[in-house]
Amino acid sequence: MNLAPGYVSSLVRRLRQKEWILEGSRVPSRRGRRKVLLHINPDLAHVIGVEIGRINSRIVVTDLSGTVLSFKKLRSELSRGEGPVLNCIHHEIKDCLKRDHNIRAIGISHSGVIDHATGTVLFWPKVTGWRDVPLKQIFEKEFGLTLILEDSARTTAIAEQRFGYGKGQTNFIFVHAGVGIGAAIFVDGGLYLGHDGVAGELGHITINETGPLCSCGNRGCLEVYASGGAIIEQVRLGIDQRGVSSLAGLAENNFGSLSIESIVSAAESHDRLCETALTDAGTHLGTALAGIVNLLNPARIVLGGTLPQAAKDLLTDPLLRSLRRRAFQRSLSRLEIDVSKLGEEAAAVGACLLAAEQILEGMCTAENVNEKEGFPQIVGG
Amino acid sequence: MNLAPGYVSSLVRRLRQKEWILEGSRVPSRRGRRKVLLHINPDLAHVIGVEIGRINSRIVVTDLSGTVLSFKKLRSELSRGEGPVLNCIHHEIKDCLKRDHNIRAIGISHSGVIDHATGTVLFWPKVTGWRDVPLKQIFEKEFGLTLILEDSARTTAIAEQRFGYGKGQTNFIFVHAGVGIGAAIFVDGGLYLGHDGVAGELGHITINETGPLCSCGNRGCLEVYASGGAIIEQVRLGIDQRGVSSLAGLAENNFGSLSIESIVSAAESHDRLCETALTDAGTHLGTALAGIVNLLNPARIVLGGTLPQAAKDLLTDPLLRSLRRRAFQRSLSRLEIDVSKLGEEAAAVGACLLAAEQILEGMCTAENVNEKEGFPQIVGG
Numbered sequence: 103m104n105l106a107p108g109y110v111s112s113l114v115r116r117l118r119q120k121e122w123i124l125e126g127s128r129v130p131s132r133r134g135r136r137k138v139l140l141h142i143n144p145d146l147a148h149v150i151g152v153e154i155g156r157i158n159s160r161i162v163v164t165d166l167s168g169t170v171l172s173f174k175k176l177r178s179e180l181s182r183g184e185g186p187v188l189n190c191i192h193h194e195i196k197d198c199l200k201r202d203h204n205i206r207a208i209g210i211s212h213s214g215v216i217d218h219a220t221g222t223v224l225f226w227p228k229v230t231g232w233r234d235v236p237l238k239q240i241f242e243k244e245f246g247l248t249l250i251l252e253d254s255a256r257t258t259a260i261a262e263q264r265f266g267y268g269k270g271q272t273n274f275i276f277v278h279a280g281v282g283i284g285a286a287i288f289v290d291g292g293l294y295l296g297h298d299g300v301a302g303e304l305g306h307i308t309i310n311e312t313g314p315l316c317s318c319g320n321r322g323c324l325e326v327y328a329s330g331g332a333i334i335e336q337v338r339l340g341i342d343q344r345g346v347s348s349l350a351g352l353a354e355n356n357f358g359s360l361s362i363e364s365i366v367s368a369a370e371s372h373d374r375l376c377e378t379a380l381t382d383a384g385t386h387l388g389t390a391l392a393g394i395v396n397l398l399n400p401a402r403i404v405l406g407g408t409l410p411q412a413a414k415d416l417l418t419d420p421l422l423r424s425l426r427r428r429a430f431q432r433s434l435s436r437l438e439i440d441v442s443k444l445g446e447e448a449a450a451v452g453a454c455l456l457a458a459e460q461i462l463e464g465m466c467t468a469e470n471v472n473e474k475e476g477f478p479q480i481v482g483g
Numbered sequence: 484m485n486l487a488p489g490y491v492s493s494l495v496r497r498l499r500q501k502e503w504i505l506e507g508s509r510v511p512s513r514r515g516r517r518k519v520l521l522h523i524n525p526d527l528a529h530v531i532g533v534e535i536g537r538i539n540s541r542i543v544v545t546d547l548s549g550t551v552l553s554f555k556k557l558r559s560e561l562s563r564g565e566g567p568v569l570n571c572i573h574h575e576i577k578d579c580l581k582r583d584h585n586i587r588a589i590g591i592s593h594s595g596v597i598d599h600a601t602g603t604v605l606f607w608p609k610v611t612g613w614r615d616v617p618l619k620q621i622f623e624k625e626f627g628l629t630l631i632l633e634d635s636a637r638t639t640a641i642a643e644q645r646f647g648y649g650k651g652q653t654n655f656i657f658v659h660a661g662v663g664i665g666a667a668i669f670v671d672g673g674l675y676l677g678h679d680g681v682a683g684e685l686g687h688i689t690i691n692e693t694g695p696l697c698s699c700g701n702r703g704c705l706e707v708y709a710s711g712g713a714i715i716e717q718v719r720l721g722i723d724q725r726g727v728s729s730l731a732g733l734a735e736n737n738f739g740s741l742s743i744e745s746i747v748s749a750a751e752s753h754d755r756l757c758e759t760a761l762t763d764a765g766t767h768l769g770t771a772l773a774g775i776v777n778l779l780n781p782a783r784i785v786l787g788g789t790l791p792q793a794a795k796d797l798l799t800d801p802l803l804r805s806l807r808r809r810a811f812q813r814s815l816s817r818l819e820i821d822v823s824k825l826g827e828e829a830a831a832v833g834a835c836l837l838a839a840e841q842i843l844e845g846m847c848t849a850e851n852v853n854e855k856e857g858f859p860q861i862v863g864g
Contacts, residue, residue: 285778287779289671290670294670294779296779296814297780297817298816298817300780301779301780306777307775308770308774309689310703320773322691390689393688393689396684396685396688397682397684397685398668398675399676399680428689428701430684430699432596433677436679
């Protein structure tokens with residue numbers, strides 16, 4: 103850092119006095135005394151991470167290193183409409199703040215379309231309501247804390263980079279396949295956001311120009327073929343048309359309880375319709391990923407989200423067959439593909455990591471370091 | 484750079500004495516004397532750039548800034564086989580070296596599949612012969628100069644970044660459409676190479692899973708629909724089957740002179756077959772680029788290579804229609820698309836820029852700066 107050794111010593115002393123940094127283990131040095139590793143005190147602040155999901159919402163509190171201190175899961179019940187859902191989240195955040203006075207920032211993970219500049223959910227595909235919801239503004243005003251709003255595929259990817267198969271990877275792609283399909287692309291260790299911050303719409307690359315209509319208005323998008331939504335639709339149609347499935351009984355309540363999990367479970371018991379739906383989805387996903395592998399030549403692809411995490415080999419076997427058939431050997435030879443092993447709290451933890459990053463950035467300003475007392479100001483809040 | 488002002492002054496004095504750097508214009512300073520801009524002496528060394536193309540080869544000599552000092556174009560005549568072609572290139576390089584004793588490195592641009600680690604052309608799609616040609620080894624041994632071998636789409640893209648529509652752009656994509664289709668992806672101002680150095684195979688992303696066979700062995704790759712090769716094939720088939728085209732006469736000599744240029748020229752005279760072939764290609768290219776725009780959200784796309792540069796609006800009008808229909812509005816709203824205006828020497832000039840970069844990297848080592856005399860050693864040669 104080109105700082106005089108004496109200045110560094112005094113800086114470290116001040117930071118240790120304030121308990122912003124802690125001494126870690128001692129490691130051998132090439133000469134002289136053994137080196138002492140310093141790290142930021144993870145309990146300097148805590149953060150809340152909320153994933154507002156289509157079916158469940160999850161609230162976690164973590165320290166600055168992303169270690170989970172508390173976790174709660176509740177049904178989102180989106181059918182109640184946006185107001186009651188937000189009220190419920192509001193209540194949960196308030197509850198966390200009451201129990202932990204060290205919380206300094208909030209991260210929210212949402213799978214809708216986000217305007218990052220204002221922290222607004224513009225709309226939420228396949229969910230009615232949720233038009234132009236200024237989430238950042240609402241909660242920042244309410245709680246007086248910095249709030250970060252980010253896409254769920256990205257927050258999950260950030261957790262994957264810190265704790266999962268993305269750890270230590272510089273060029274990797276996290277594919278999030280749930281109701282929809284998204285991706286987070288890491289280049290040189292950083293999340294690639296794109297010119298307008300909206301990179302990663304993997305679900306809307308065309309794999310069949312003349313294919314069926316997609317919810318985005320185009321034809322033959324990957325999402326029409328390989329998303330959780332597409333699989334459910336394929337099984338529903340199959341039962342409607344032919345009725346030959348162990349899940350046929352679900353037609354009675356209008357397929358209300360037809361889910362990826364029930365389809366995977368039926369496929370595991372060799373229900374042909376469900377097996378085929380998962381195989382087809384895997385094959386199509388492999389086609390799209392072959393294109394991505396040819397174009398971006400990543401070191402690793404991590405598959406996350408409900409679909410790969412529930413379906414495992416039922417999805418990944420046909421996916422790998424299709425990928426290996428279609429991608430160039432020289433891009434494939436060293437490529438690694440894994441299904442994420444992170445738990446269901448990943449998206450909320452990723453939101454915490456983003457919130458923690460804001461706090462740490464605030465701490466890094468020299469003014470803050472030199473201040474005698476008080477908690478670091480948060481930059482960009 | 485955290486260097487003492489006195490040290491910088493003495494360093495600059497030494498570098499100026501050696502004429503490694505030159506004084507440029509004077510610009511106003513906020514206080515004190517006007518600042519003098521320093522720049523590297525572009526004539527410190529010259530470099531040769533060779534593009535070995537399917538039809539023509541081009542040899543340029545440039546200074547370190549990429550300014551062209553000489554340019555020569557000759558028919559590649561690949562049908563003679565690899566040996567005679569390389570002999571001819573060898574002769575041309577020798578000729579340049581005889582005329583310019585300041586040449587210090589060679590850049591070669593080739594559209595075959597390259598092993599960057601060894602500087603070998605592994606194979607050349609659609610060209611017979613050219614298996615495992617160790618170009619770097621052959622020419623380095625022969626001339627005793629550092630040689631850089633790089634893919635033509637990439638060298639053209641590097642020229643585009645220095646002199647064309649990529650200038651000043653940090654996140655942009657250069658699409659090269661000629662006989663095949665390739666891309667160079669720039670992230671944060673640098674060329675993104677991928678984990679194995681083979682990123683950019685845009686021609687082999689699938690736009691139609693069940694489409695026709697591609698030379699790569701798969702079905703429905705973009706290249707089957709939208710490359711110069713695909714357009715020529717579509718016109719040839721059209722004439723064979725229906726014969727209704729102003730180019731029908733070319734069937735007599737087995738379509739030997741059927742080219743993108745002749746097809747564009749016929750389309751400009753409203754030859755329906757040729758118009759349709761170009762419109763179809765543009766539409767398919769737009770579909771693929773929509774996927775790329777959704778996935779990577781670039782600031783700009785520059786279209787280069789024979790196809791867009793010859794066909795212009797005949798290709799780009801349908802391309803833009805298809806792209807606008809398929810890509811998300813929020814990725815499109817600020818996107819700029821241009822057809823490259825660089826001349827046919829672009830690929831060779833890009834190869835020169837890569838060679839010059841190697842020389843400059845060698846100059847930047849402190850050892851070299853402190854040496855009293857002699858030309859900077861080249862690092863990584």
